[in-house]
Amino acid sequence: MEKFGRSQPVTRVEDHRFVTGQGGYSDDVVPEGALYAFLFRAAVAHADIDALDLTEARDAPGVHLVIAAEDLRAGGLTRGLSAVRAPGRDGTRGAEVRYPLLAEGRVRFVGEPVALIVAETLDAARDAAERIEIELEDRPVQMTLGDPVTELHPGLPDNRGVDYLVGDPQATRAALAASAHALRFEVSDNRVMVVSMEPRGCHAEWIDGRLHLSMGGQGVWGPKAELATLFDLPPEAVRVTHPDVGGGFGMKAKLYPEYALCAFAARMLQRPVRWTADRTESMLSDNGARDLTHVVEMGFDADLKITAYHVKTRFNLGAYNSNFGQLIQSHLFARVLTGVYDITTACLEAEGFYTNTTPTDAYRGAGRPEANYLLERCLSYAGRELGVDEFELRRRNFIPPEAFPYDTVSGECYDVGAFDRLLTRAEQAADRAGFAARRAEAEARGRLRGLGLCYYIESILGDPSETAKVEFMPEGLVNIYVGTQSNGQGHETVYARFLSDQCGIPVDRIRVIQGDSDRIATGGGTGGSRSVTTQNNATLAVVGQMVTAFSAFLAEKMGVPPEEVSFDDESFRIKGSNAAPDMLDVAEMAREAGRADLLVHEQSATLPGRSYPNGAHLAEVEIDPDTGAVRLERYTVVDDFGNMINPLLAEGQVHGGVVQGIGQALMEAVHFDADGQLLSASFMDYALPRAADVPMIGFSVEPVPSLNNPMGMKGCGEAGTVGSMAAAANAVMDALAARGVRRADMPFTPARVWTLLQDAAARPA
Secondary structure (H helix, E strand, O other), X not given: OOOOOOOOOOOOOOHHHHXXXXXXXXXXOOOOOOEEEEEEEOOOOOEEEEEEEOHHHHOOOOEEEEEOHHHHHHOOOOOOOOOOOOEOOOOOEOOOOOOOOOOOOEEOOOOOEEEEEEEOOHHHHHHHHOOOEEEEEEOOOOOOOOOOOOOXXXXXXXXXXXXXXXXXXXXXXXXXXXOOEEEEEEEEEEEEOOOOOXXXXXXXXXXXXXXEEEEOOOOOHHHHHHHHHHOOOOHHHEEEEOOOOOOOOOOOOOOOHHHHHXXXXXXXXXXXXXXXXXXXXXXXXOOEEEEEEEEEEEEEOXXXXXXXXXXXXXXXXXOOOOOOHHHHHHHHHHHOOXXXXXXXXXXXXXXXXXXXXXOEOOOOOOOHHHHHHHHHHHHHHHHHHHOOOHHHHHHHHEOOHHHOOEEXXXXXXXXXXXXXXXXXXXXXXXXXXXXXXXXXXXXXXOOEEEEEEEEEEOOOOOOOEEEEEEEEOHHHOEEEEEOOOOOOOOHHHHHHHHHHHHHOOOHHHEEEEOOEOOOOOOOOOOOOOOHHHHHHHHHHHHHHHHHHHHHHHHHHHHOOOHHHEEEOOOEEEEOOOOOOOEHHHHHHHHHHOOOHHHOEEEEEEEOOOOOOOEEEEEEEEEEOOOOOOEEEEEEEEEEEOEOOOOHHHHHHHHHHHHHHHHHHHHOOOOOEOOOOOEOOOOOOOOOOOOHHHOOOEEEEEOOOOOOOOOOOEOOOOOHHHHHHXXXXXXXXXXXXXXXXXXXXXXXXXHHHHHHHHHHHHHOOO
8 A cells, every 4th residue: 555645544634724614615605795595485295386476576675586487488498407317127217307497387395496586685585585475276295105196297197207127026036936935024214314514505606608606516517517508508608616515425416406596597687696595495405315115035045045135115206306316226226236245146126206205316325325224134134033143144145255256136346355354353343242241231220232233335436537637836836636526525635645645745735626617627526435536546647647747858858768767656766866856846847947738737547447345334222111212332343445545534434424324223314294294394303413322433444455446445435324224223123122023114213112112012922
């Protein structure tokens, strides 16, 4: 690892400005004189708009503009939002339904934008919204999956938007029938909210006929392309920038209606227009996540080797196709369908349905947490039902090291893995040997104690290509322009340090430039744990270009053949000379020689293959049977992230991801009533983990370097969430099994756990 980063736990350089209030987020970088936008949103889940009167709102004090869908059409904005459609089992794509920027004749979820008000102040815009008169004709509300009560979109009477298949159902059923043991299991994966610390926000302005949208996001090029399409503009007429971003987690990766609406209003008014969501507005309108149910069958032979795995999934698309909504519980779920196990016969049948709820889309892990959660819950359940130690059951089915590279049923090719070694390390780190004594001590106090395991694997997603540009500035400063976007991960530290390690430029001389489509031509943004591997791969390419160009320049300047100039990662060496100029020295020589072409270097690079981070999570919980309260007592993680650039930042990423998964397992849940009203639209009703809910998280690594990139790295951004949901849930079920509870779903709230215990106690022995 000496060549590709020194693997030192370097603290983040950007944190000082964040913790001292010096960050510049979307609400901090608004142009002077910007007007305020406010959205009038649907208050019912499904209804026809019989009449919409904006007259009094337009006449309200301080109001500059009030628009509805017909005004967008009149202004030439006729397209809806785009979305990627999933492949279907019959060779077609998933349903294509129109996602309007403002409701067109019908509302389909509570919180859907109906009208936009722009005023001098936010209070004036809110007051004007109170004057809007709307007449609605209620329609039946669709809240169930696969049981149609109404048609949400024309031509889809069953409301099914996706019918996805990977694997052979007939062969899987035959293998199940021939199995020595076959188990059937039903699992639900509750809907959650993303609730990033910074709500969504933006401002839009038109400067000399060009649109500039500043938004909190995860990459500028996707929104730039969509805005160009929506407004029929050439790409060069659109600039998108990201300021500091206070959390994204996949939810901020797409273009939302509010951003395009602010751009439209700014063009009409020739004034900048700003918008920031409040918390309840975010809960109503940010993309939801998870929200799926499974029926699973798993077969074993007499030696308890898995013979077949059949998953039938129904997932909630919400009211419309969101950006990647169709793909997440189908194509992305399938990436890790069979996990780390040698399962040669498997099948996923996944159906996505529209309901009168907020659309669903990416959330930390996007399909891989859901797939690992299901598989690991099944294996723990199978261990209890078959009377075998669940650690041993996993070991019997691990893909052995000699089987790599290993082709999975779903078409992935795992390059490396040492799963048994990691599990052994995790058992030791978690003191599994001492668990029986801890359980006995808890029982003596009237508590139930459980140990839960999840062995996860993740497939890194997103564009494998990325671009890096290095520019040597006056006074010895260097800019590196990157195509990814930090939303809390510490990219400013990681990228500067990596560049410094490769070419010797002092890290305090390097500035990381991101989030501006005018300053770097292309980029894939941040998502799918792709950023560090793809971006640093591009940095390696541009460093190679710099070394080649500077070596040729030095050879010419010194009058020696090019092969007599070498570079040792810090300085150039010229044969027969004591001179040892570094990169900054050579750049200054080039500047003095008028060689501006040597001061900017740009390269793109593509990873040859995906990486597959994996690891073991062990959770221990204690349950008070009198109240149902669950307390997480111990948590241990052993990860294989391959070679790491900065272990400190990797550990921080794992901690954050673990807490998000624990939140879903133990307390987080979105609740709608039968009429589609959101019942959990504030922090009074939607529980998030607090510091007191989480123990110290033990973190260690057992690296097996990836063969699919020159650095040997594996992405780490989402791994904590991928492993923690099942580990926490399995720990709860291990504790409850002592009282006869066989099956239960997240979240394991006190009320739910208490009810499970009461029901189990009431059943005949």
